[in-house]
Amino acid sequence: MVKRVSQWNAGCPVARSLDVIGDWWSLLIIRDAFDGSRRFGEFQSGLGIGKAVLATRLRDLVERGIFETAPASDGTAYREYILTAKGRGLFPVIVALRQWGEDHLFAPGEKRSLLVDREKGAPIAQLEVRSRDGRSLAWFDTQVLAESSCLPGSR
Incomplete structure (x- = not known):
């Protein structure tokens, strides 16, 4: 089995993001949470994922601040997995993946x-990348600067 190499210390935001959510099971768990799944059993039955893999992914997502656990809303002894603000911030990522797949x-x-x-x-509109002044941008209209201190207004 190939050992996964952490990208946490990479200078690239994409690499760091993939270090947190780049596993396909993790993205599907997050997708299902947006669709209303909250309990371990709901994730397991909806995804057909093994208990050990699901437990590991959920634990990692909690540790990384994507989910938090809370007592079950129906008062039972179960715990529920609730998306944090950080987790809810992934909604545009899930929508972008969905739209790319549809296309x-x-x-x-x-x-x-x-x-x-x-x-x-x-149906929702296609996501677009826009400039601060509202112009629609394509990939060739952008560039990556090596340091955030190079950004205008970041002094």
Whole structure:
């Protein structure tokens, strides 16, 4: 088995993010939490994941501040996994993955789930990367600066 190398000390925000949530089970657990799963058994039955793997991933996600545990809302002895503000901040990441998959991994007309606006019942708009002044940006309109101190206004 290949040992995973931590990217926590990398200078790249993408590498550090993947160190926390880059495991595919972790992303699916987070996705299911956005869909309403809260208990260990709900995650397990929804994902078909083994108990040991799920327990490890949930423990890691709690330790990394993505979830917190709380007493079950129905007063039973169970614990529930609740997304923290840090975890809820992953919503655009999950939506971006969903939209990329919809655009590139399904045949025309192939059945799939659909993310809709709860109030209107209509599909949500495509995510866009925008400049601070609101312009839509493509990949070629951006660049990565080596240090955050190089950013305008960060002195």
